[in-house]
Amino acid sequence: MKIAVVRFPGSNCDQDCLRALQDGLEVDAEYLWHKETSAAGYDAIVLPGGFSYGDYLRCGAIAAFSPVMRAIIEAANHGTPVFGVCNGFQVLCETGLLGGALIRNRSLLFLCQPVVLKIENNSTPFTRLLNEKSLLRMPIAHGEGAFYADGSTLAELEDNGQVVFRYVDEHGEATSEANPNGSMNNIAGICNPAGNVVGMMPHPDRSWDRRLGSEDGLQLFKSLVETLLSVAA
């Protein structure tokens, strides 16, 4: 099993993702440079957080057209699990692999704070070890994390169970107070219709060890590894 962590110029959570996989789970993981034209040989691909290509034009917009993304889109369409965290989520929305877009936080502030997430879909490769409705704690760190989609896209996401994570309060309620950035329907993460492509704004890569304040994020990477092992078996 081998997992790729993509590196764009401006990625800054690439090491966090690699450490979570290598140190947290002792999985074979390596960096994949943005200029590579093939993603062959990888069982899963992680798009890390950061400011790819300076986030010029829009967050993730230029990264979406990088050579490696062409290969990743093809791999995703053939069922390879692809996980976008923070800027990685923005890249996935820009490629069209995921619906909607991430826009400026309603408060205009760059938000760096812990949030509580509710698992709304535990059938993706990244959430299968978790119980539906269970709560996870991890940080967000973004300026453009407000999820936006037009009415029909939003209805489709909700009706198909493509909302994977929602911002909630300590009681698991998706209140407006628990919504840090103005995301529609408190959406923190979604998947594609097939479920193999998942994007989320919060950082499981910054919450995979008790020393980081939470190890809830490790559950998502562990779910991926379990999924890959069960496919291989």
Place this chain on the structure above:
Amino acid sequence: MSTPLIVFRMKLEVLVMPKRTVLDPQGVAVRNAVRELGLENVETVRVGKIIEIEFSAEPDEKKLNEICRDLLSNEVIEDYRVVGTTTSFP
């Protein structure tokens, strides 16, 4: 005697604006500042961007529109218009 060098240049401006249905918190912040500065009858402000592009020859229109739609703007949240076409022969 040298032949004068004629360079064909075409300048386009791509105007990208947030869709009216999309919340533009940047525009709201600017509107509030405009109001604070004394223009109390300000209704709305929306902040977009202008991307200036120069070509050495006329661009393929279909390709240009694809690039405006897919790269220069995001049709989920923005509209674009190609404006300010000027041609010069310096």
